Amino acid sequence: QTSTMYNMWLQYKIVNENNKDFWREVAVLSNSCIARSIKEELRFALNSMYKIAPDITTNHQAKIVIGVIKEISGLLNGKQKEIIADLPEEGYLITNNQGQLILTGKTDKALLYAVFHVLREVQLGNDVTSLNVVEGPKNILRMVNQWDNLDGSVERGYSGNSIFYENGEIVKDKSRIRDYARFLASVGINAISINNVNVWEEETYFITKKYLPEIKEIADIFKSYGVTLYLSINFASPIAIDGLDTADPLVDKVRKWWKEKVTEIYQYIPYFGGFVVKADSEHRPGPFTYGRDHADGSNMLAEALAPYNGKVIWRCFVYNCVQDWRDRSTDRARAAYDHFKPLDGKFHENVILQIKNGPMDFQVREPVSPLIGAMEHTNQMVEFQIAQEYTGQQRDLCYLIPQWKHVLKFDTHIKGEGTTIEEIVAGNVHSYKYSGLAAVSNIGNDDNWTGNTLAQANLYGYGRLTWNPGLAAETIAKEWIQQTFGKKESVLKTMEEILMDSWHIYENYTAPLGIGWMVTPHSHYGPNIDGYEYSRWGTYHFADRQGIGVDRTIETGTGYTAQYEMPNQLLYNNIDTCPDELLLFFHHVPYKYTLKSGKTVIQHIYDTHFSGYEQVEQLISKWETIKEHIDVPRYKNISERFSMQKRNAKEWRDQINTYFYRKSGIEDEKRRTIY
Numbered sequence: 001q002t003s004t005m006y007n008m009w010l011q012y013k014i015v016n017e018n019n020k021d022f023w024r025e026v027a028v029l030s031n032s033c034i035a036r037s038i039k040e041e042l043r044f045a046l047n048s049m050y051k052i053a054p055d056i057t058t059n060h061q062a063k064i065v066i067g068v069i070k071e072i073s074g075l076l077n078g079k080q081k082e083i084i085a086d087l088p089e090e091g092y093l094i095t096n097n098q099g100q101l102i103l104t105g106k107t108d109k110a111l112l113y114a115v116f117h118v119l120r121e122v123q124l125g126n127d128v129t130s131l132n133v134v135e136g137p138k139n140i141l142r143m144v145n146q147w148d149n150l151d152g153s154v155e156r157g158y159s160g161n162s163i164f165y166e167n168g169e170i171v172k173d174k175s176r177i178r179d180y181a182r183f184l185a186s187v188g189i190n191a192i193s194i195n196n197v198n199v200w201e202e203e204t205y206f207i208t209k210k211y212l213p214e215i216k217e218i219a220d221i222f223k224s225y226g227v228t229l230y231l232s233i234n235f236a237s238p239i240a241i242d243g244l245d246t247a248d249p250l251v252d253k254v255r256k257w258w259k260e261k262v263t264e265i266y267q268y269i270p271y272f273g274g275f276v277v278k279a280d281s282e283h284r285p286g287p288f289t290y291g292r293d294h295a296d297g298s299n300m301l302a303e304a305l306a307p308y309n310g311k312v313i314w315r316c317f318v319y320n321c322v323q324d325w326r327d328r329s330t331d332r333a334r335a336a337y338d339h340f341k342p343l344d345g346k347f348h349e350n351v352i353l354q355i356k357n358g359p360m361d362f363q364v365r366e367p368v369s370p371l372i373g374a375m376e377h378t379n380q381m382v383e384f385q386i387a388q389e390y391t392g393q394q395r396d397l398c399y400l401i402p403q404w405k406h407v408l409k410f411d412t413h414i415k416g417e418g419t420t421i422e423e424i425v426a427g428n429v430h431s432y433k434y435s436g437l438a439a440v441s442n443i444g445n446d447d448n449w450t451g452n453t454l455a456q457a458n459l460y461g462y463g464r465l466t467w468n469p470g471l472a473a474e475t476i477a478k479e480w481i482q483q484t485f486g487k488k489e490s491v492l493k494t495m496e497e498i499l500m501d502s503w504h505i506y507e508n509y510t511a512p513l514g515i516g517w518m519v520t521p522h523s524h525y526g527p528n529i530d531g532y533e534y535s536r537w538g539t540y541h542f543a544d545r546q547g548i549g550v551d552r553t554i555e556t557g558t559g560y561t562a563q564y565e566m567p568n569q570l571l572y573n574n575i576d577t578c579p580d581e582l583l584l585f586f587h588h589v590p591y592k593y594t595l596k597s598g599k600t601v602i603q604h605i606y607d608t609h610f611s612g613y614e615q616v617e618q619l620i621s622k623w624e625t626i627k628e629h630i631d632v633p634r635y636k637n638i639s640e641r642f643s644m645q646k647r648n649a650k651e652w653r654d655q656i657n658t659y660f661y662r663k664s665g666i667e668d669e670k671r672r673t674i675y
């Protein structure tokens, strides 16, 4: 399959003929499975870009030489050898030594990343013959989580069905999985979990001989692209699989069961990554059933995995999901911190806590989770959601890189100024053994992988950020557009604007001022202001005829703000300093409360909802101006998605405005139509 939709950012279109001759012979010195991937990628890319079939040799005199340091040290000078010695395992050096382009590092994985770097530069139209680059990833773990089920469905998937499973079986034709591995490797992702964190009945058996041989095939594919495979597991597996009468992590026979199980898994897959675990969360089994805590639960698995260098990625999405809406003292936002912070230091060194970026659940706007960085002696990683569950479901456009940048730049002040999320997950603030980023993937078996073709940019950008969080959202957008759609100036400029504005636009026409939710229950697409108001999920806005918002202050509210370090605690707790965009997350205010912008809350609601809709119309007009430069299938796909977005934005605008007009009785200053 080589349609423009399918090829995402690896279009390998002819960009310039400049370096064509340079590529006729390429020396690839290694012979591992990763080296084979390198050769294949080069053949494919060079054929596509230059219509040449390169000679792939082991000739040290070739114009391009790709080899690990020990294979090519004769070609490098002392300084260059020192540079490589200092690099992490995945870091690489690309350098021109007297007309010869050398790609090197310590491992084959480093070479793979170097090759994708060079191919990116070629696609961006740059001269690569004189490249001089030293790069290493900022984060150790750069992971995606698939929420795919064996029946072929994808939980919160908006791009068709699973590429891994179909009708209760693992897919036989795994070529699409290989292509996915290519895309992931090309942006530096090095880990994947291939099944839903909610591990249902049959998927529980993934860790048995019924499925392990075929999972090994998938693991092999990913391995040849430097991506380590993990599985989500069911904490109650000993009961479900072998009929034990308990899954209590402190009971010997349970511990023994896991040890044997892990040994078995590694017999099939010696380079298995480990487990992703959703325990005691939304009715999934966990240690709480036995009066044990999350350290007990995860450490049991960690001990079983440790001899094989395996890891336990333990999710912190633990909260009371059967709350009584009448109960004003329970605050879901507090839950992760309240559960995990007291356990700091109790986790084994191969346990990593995976924490969602916000304290609730991937809303368009949330404060940063106060748990991130709050545990000095416990490995942590942050979880983003590339899948647009609450941000338009890949019908509406929402380029999420600016949101993630916002999170990564957030200064926790946990160890004084400059202790940002970015540095925490890189392991630079506390000395974490393992840390990094994970994200729920947004791909499925749609032709274009991501439903809305523009949503490919979120997968691309996520990968680039995990490697280098310092990249600007605009830079990532430009890179993606140029590789995906070519370098025509008007396309670049217009699409960059479209992408960069989209998060704020989505925020404008949906739930205001950080309050979140107000979505259709279950599906989470489209407005339903009171849809979750009297539910058990802990997601309330508390709007009445006087005002709206959740009081999370120390003095009169739930005390959530106390989970932040100073000065953030004060910043959020004090209504006068709390940023407008999060006001309703932290405070309950009257509709006539004046924001820092000078507008009242109610007028802000009206204005942003009218303008949000208009901004969607503008997005569409802008998009139409570049029609002639976009191929028909992709133009059609994106245009269709924009029409859906327009309908959705209209519904949000009118329902939100009408709801708050009826609640408050306050007129719009501009007297626009409210129903």
Ligand code: GCU
Pocket (backbone or CB within 6 Å): 155, 156, 197, 198, 278, 282, 317, 361, 389
């Ligand atoms: C959200 C989402 C669920 C998912 C859960 C999780 O609540 O709606 O589908 O299972 O997050 O992250 O575990």
